[in-house]
Amino acid sequence: MPDSLIAGARLLDPSSGLDVQGSLLIRAGRIADFGPGLTPPESAVVVEAEGHLLAPGLVDLRASLGEPGAEHRETIASAAQAAAAGGITTLCALPDTDPALDDPALVQFVLRRGEETGCVTLLPYAAATKGCAGKEIAEYGLLREAGAIAFTDGVRAIGSARVMRLALSYARAFGSFVVQHPEEPGLAAGGAATEGELATRLGLPGIPAAAEAMLVARDVALARITGGHVHFAHVSTAAALDVIRAAKAEGLSVTCDTAPPYFDLNETAIGDWRSYAKLSPPLRPEADRLAVVAALADGTIDAIASDHQPRDADDKRLPFVQAEAGGAGLATLLAVTLARVHAGDLPLLAALDLMTARPAKLLGLPVGRLARGAPADLVLFDLERAWQVKAGQLPGKAQNSPFDGRALEGRVVGTWKNGRRVFG
């Protein structure tokens, strides 16, 4: 592969704070050099960036893929296509598939399927408990050797305090962490929306917002007694964020992420029983949305993940309670996050940091930054370009976007994986 030069870009590296006009040289799949006034070799193929922003490819901490078991919703290949269109070059896949990824061979299968796509590094989580059933911890050592990035039961909460304690404790031996879906299962059972006035008016069974903070508080206590690292996924409430903030101040190994719906939408999106806005955890009142925005700005939240959950029309075109929860998120991760930048809630570099260097650091990966010798995983985007999310026209198979109809500013114009252009 000849050298290639992305010329005339605004280079952004959140980990170093770099924000400068310049060029970037790719050689043998890696970043060879970058900066202003770069003299490229004459043989380099030049790509004109036209002043667009060039940043490290996004590291998505959390996406559910339909494969194996629900290929009618999404395949690894279609998810990879959507990820590339969204500027995502590293994608962490949840293990609550069918069958659950609780066996080394299954982890290797997903890794191999990811490699076949050629456009994204697919890193599977393995099941925290066998079959993601919440009863017995899985073979963390063997699963790590097979390539599992960490352990979780996906959108199922590990409900038993005893099992969670064992998981956090045992994962330490393999330098890994456990990702929790923070929702007290007994309290959330049967619920379809956040408990409150809106759910009461719509006649929907509610899930109290406290179900989140409650499980977070329990697991923080377990992290304290085990010394293990717990990571809370898609945190959505002010109360849970307060508990996490305090745990971090105490010095515990506690991290968390959130997803775009929780800082861009509030519960009113489910008005008239709009099942495409049915998510797990459910959308919250405006005060919680504002708390999530504040926690992104103050560093309490470590990463923004797409929380991609592919669903097909038959899963969604049902009465609200019967409809499946979950929203597609790969193609909109960057642009919905940039809406917070445009609104003045987050500086641009901080927003990118939450989708690149910080999740990469959490996972111990050498990606998510512009550095000489690092893999040339890159995203080029136009910060201002306006577009509208239209379900049915999104890349990939899953079209169940909770943002359908949302006008956004900022669009990916090119994605590179290991130096090869995979989108745009």
Added chain:
Amino acid sequence: MSFSFPILPGGHLLAIEGLEPPHIGALLELAESYALLNRSGKTQRDLLRGRTLINLFFEDSTRTRTSFELAGKRLGADVINMSVSTSSVNKGETLLDTASTLNAMHCDLLVVRHAQSGAPALLSQKVAASVINAGDGTHEHPTQALLDALTIVRRKGRLEGLVVAICGDVLHSRVARSNIHLLSAMNARVRIVGPPTLIPAEAARLGVEVFHDMRRGLDGADVVMMLRLQRERMTAGLVPSPREFFRFYGLDAEKLGWARPDAIVMHPGPMNRGIEIDSAVADDPERSVIGEQVEMGVAVRMAVLDVLARDLKRNA
């Protein structure tokens, strides 16, 4: 009777919430005239002649289904009853498959009862017919609230300023929600009375006063509206036992004594005698208007069908 404005905007009756007081007032006025017509033994079979009304019931309900059937027939519609046990819904057909089937049948008026909140609204987006919500999950049961209001108006002469106590399982009650919206819109003072485990979250935000004590909740009430407590609520542990519920929240003569001396007793049926209501109260002709509610049900449903049929003509 003629109206200068569309009584049911959108051509459906999906909920009371969102209806304006003039709309509600006009519907009640029209229903009152149908009540008089029904008592006179006359019919008006030309109004819905050639129209097809389908009763689509995903939940069993003899009372409501029969009431709609009678209302439709008295106005001359062709009435067809579809219930889950005889349709393809049990064979895996989705709600929206059902909608396309109904479209192909050229149904004009579709009466829907469904165990899921929002199901009639979902159907209304996909069918050409006017949809009437005959009870959806724990959301609303608009014609029940209208018939309750008509019954109250006939007994009390008004809604404004009346104290109405809605008692029992408000959490799971679509009847309660529709009544709360209607009575509040018409400036009645609405109270809800029940154990905290059966009161919905943020209920006060609906504009009601919440009581957990029957004596205080019934004090000064003009209307005591009892709700049905379903047996499965007890198996779910929301109340510990029927006898405990009856002791503290079941309406008997003693508790009714806490309300105004001329207070009327209502129940949407079917009643659980000895659980939420004592037979002595339910069958007291001086106080109970439960039979009149059933009678007004037919009149109210005739009024709703009439109004929607006018819209059908308007759009034809």
